[in-house]
Amino acid sequence: MRKFLFRVSVLVLAISLVTPLLADNHESVLDKVKNRGKLVCGVHGGLPGFGFLGEDGKWSGFDADFGRAIAAAVLGDPDKVEFVPLDAAERFVALQTGEIDVLIRNTTWTLSRDAELSTDFAPPTFYDGQGFMVPKSLNIKSIKELGGATIGVTAGSTTELNLTDTMRSLGLEFKPISYADIDTLYNSYEAGRVNVVTSDKSQLVARRKDLKNPDDHVILDVTISKEPLGPLTIHGDNEWNDAVSWVVYATFFAEEHNITQENVKSFETDNPEIKRFLGESGEMGKKLGLPKDWAKQIIISVGNYGEIFERNLTPIGLPRGVNKPWTQGGLLYSMPFR
Amino acid sequence: MENIEITQEVKPPNTSKGPVKWLQNNLFNTWYNTILTCFALVFLFFVFKGVFSWVFIQAKWEVIPANFQILMIGPYPIEHVWRIWIVLWTLAVLLGLSAGIWKGLVLRISTAIAGVGLIFLLVPLDIVKNSEAEYATLEFNINIIYLIFFKRRWLLGCLALLVGTFFIGRNKNGLKKWIIGGWILSFPWTMIMLHGFGENTVSTTNWGGLLLTLLLAAVGIVACFPLGVLLALGRRSKLPAISWVSTIYIETVRGVPLLTILFMGSVILPLFMPGDFQLDKVIRAMVALTLFSAAYMAENVRGGLQAIPQGQVEAAQAVGLTYPKTTLFIVLPQALRAVIPAIVGQFIALFKDTALVFIVGLLELMGIAEGIVGGNPNWQGYHVEVYVLVAAIYFIFCYAMSYVSQKIEADLGVGKH
């Protein structure tokens, strides 16, 4: 008996000493995904247009489609992705511990997050900005008139901080009410519990459409913050970050050159860059550690950026705004495929 | 009272003579009872009127059939749904046999379950959206046959198995041991079937809806029980180190809200895991729920342990039983019997507590409901209908459990004076 107990305690001691040593093995997430044959992507559990569970039990939305695009590029199959709905508080932890491979959950690219949290950003897929929605009846034209108002906001996000910063810099008093879930926020705005609601403008537009009388509400013509939303990968895994980044660029590139889900299979061109893009020449895929036709697979499965946008965000009433190719005066700018 | 009256054994007046008499005795026996009755009637009138007009006139129920699939199973892939049915079939067989053998309460429970199943079988949820005129047509009749015998063949099979095995199992007392074994095995069997392995794995991230709610509750209940018993024994142990550690654990966990423990599981626990080792979200929530309810379970069991007379332990030791044997065969059976109602109450609490895991982003019933009304652009503004349905589901399960507990209590004669 004693011997047995002695052995057990030695074993426990040994395990506890050895495991920290095992901890640091530097396998790229890219290889992990390939070996697993499945991508694990963190998304928002319920954000109209961006990520939500459809009636058929499949994840839909703009962010979910980018997850599918990555799966298509890496594994050649857009369905080989598993979505994990994440809470705002746990999203970074999930990424750092490797529970998810990539986080595409309406996350704003900020200096602190880039530096402190040990996460790396891929190019933004959506440029948003924080705005305000107010009832028309209050007759408000600018945020300077919001002194003394009760303002609704979602909890635990940069939105809350931007609001406080802005109001303080204007020297205005206000009362914030922060809600954990978006639905409650807009219900209480509609009921008049909060006078004003502030959020990313995309959300305001989408939600305004579903209010009882959309025309009774205006979105103020002011943007108090820049909200570049994009995918995140774990810090220091450059291989994986490159792959994710170029998946995003590929969707931009395809729209710039009018390559669509429909015409991609029969796309004929003499443009050498497009040829490299489609994997007909060059070794673009190999350099990224991806299959030769990775970009083609993306377009086949989810289409170019414009198509993803139109499928998910146009129906909820979002205008393209700055989310247009640079050729049309927007901010989407693909790096050269060379 | 006179002495004579007592010796004469006057029978209590018969109160159950006719409805008028009953009303007089139960509603209008004194002046203040009459006033109370009137107030209660007015109150009831308004409550019923409000509820009725909302349920049948105002509510827009189409959101429920449209999202029925995800409310039940969440993102579980539809092509693997047969596995859930296999599990349900297994349970139906076990339940049917148990009902046949034990009858009584088990039979009543399974009748209720069969009734609910029958309602689901016959109510044409899928056709609710269609126009009313369709109900009279031949096409509709064919639709219903198609619905029941084809689209709902799994459910039909489930009910058939339940009823069939009931008749098979009647009076076959020899099967008792096997059935109990079957129930014990049904738990790992369920897990294996739902999760699968190799190519056909459906990872826990894809578990959701009512399925996940039930699984969380089941895992919590099964796992917290032995842990709770150990903690209770530990707290009463004569060895100070063990008793102190158990006490500190129990009191700490009972002193903080479940939400903090769930958040610890979701945000902090991953930090404590070695290296690349991960537990996924669902497992972490299960661990958190188990650790939380184990502390409460321990206190319930301790209550039972305290009720055991010291003489029982001494007698057991006198006949030479060791500590483990005394505990396992003498103390625990008596202690647990005494606290069955408290334990069932604990299970009900655990079941209700599963509603909180949506706050850490799990897609159980509440999480799905929140996703539908908060995420899906088609169903914004339907929150009342969806949440009412969720509340009704919770109510049915909890009420059933508390009903069963009351019956067990009555059967065992526990808590009677």
Add this chain to the structure above:
Amino acid sequence: MMEDNSPKVISDKIPFYRDVRFLQVFFQILFLIGIVLLAGFLYSNMLNGLKKQGLELELSFLRTEAGFDISEGIEYESSDTYLKAFSVGVVNTIKVSIIGIFCATFIGFFFGIARLSSNWLVRTIASVYVECFRNIPVILQIMFWYATMLVLPAVDESISLFDSIFINVQGVYLPSLEGTAGLIPWLWYLLVGIILAIIVVLGLAAFRYFFEFRELHETDRPSFISNIIFGAKWVAAPIFLIVTIVGWFLTPEVPFELLQPELQRFGFVGGMNFSPEFTALLIGLTVYTSAFIAEVVRSGIQAVVKGQREAARSVGLKESQVLRLVVVPQAIPVIVPPLTSQYLNLAKNSSLAIAIGFPELFQIGKTMIGQTDQSILIFAMIMVSYLIMSLTTSAFMNWYNRSITRMGRSK
């Protein structure tokens, strides 16, 4: 103990590794080593995990500026420190818990007694109330009540009572008492009144104890305490009242004024105010807990043996007296322990306010985690706060329980 059963002769020959006394110590040490190893293992993992995140455990963040606003609670500004923000949450939690406990006890006793009513309809309604509200998760109930609050009229259509109480979707607004310039002088009168009252009472008690009842034997003398109570009732209270009332008129300005809520552009300002979040949380917690308390009360009353009630009736007590003098005193000791755990549950369930945006401890803690990434420390702070609250409550209830059971026995 088992070794007591075995004769001494044999126990001398038992090798030490089969000696129960040795094994007990050995096991405990082993157990403790195991626990320490586990803790150390987790701790080293935590340090690793933190290093991966680039974080350090430091409490100094508590002194930095919080930078977020809080909708209600004690005075606080976004430029205050994190520590201040956290304390706002603690106070809000305590506030909602205490008010909730009072309301839930009241409603719970009401329905518990109603369940034993002789009126069938009342009994049934009470049972339906209990079964409904205790079988639905409290988070759903809180969300339901919040949705109900949002149905209240908009600000410009407020329900107004006496032109000073206003009810609308932003909450309930009442006039509040505010101190004026006359408050400080009046407080001096108050102080003088208190001191005067104490002196008079002590003097009187001493006088009565040592002179008036001198002839009586020590056991027959009224105790010193009862003398103080006597004095407080008949002499000190009038003195105190006279001083304060005279002071009220002597101060240059009336010490208090009523501050009416006033309608401004975005809603009412000033006065006292209960927000819909607070109200919904309070109603949700109260209703849910009261259903459990009703059950506790019912079983407590039913635990009083029927014979006691019959005996009380047979000696001619009225029904109300039976309840007050016989049933309740015997039921209370049965009721108090489960009642305590219901109180604790209520306080802990207040953390569910996170669903409706009431800024209590947990919600503010979560916001702080979102901003500082000091999740481990903030969680520790949250847990310790709840633990202190729980332990205080149960200590108080245990003291109360002991005092009433002692009272019952001594008489």
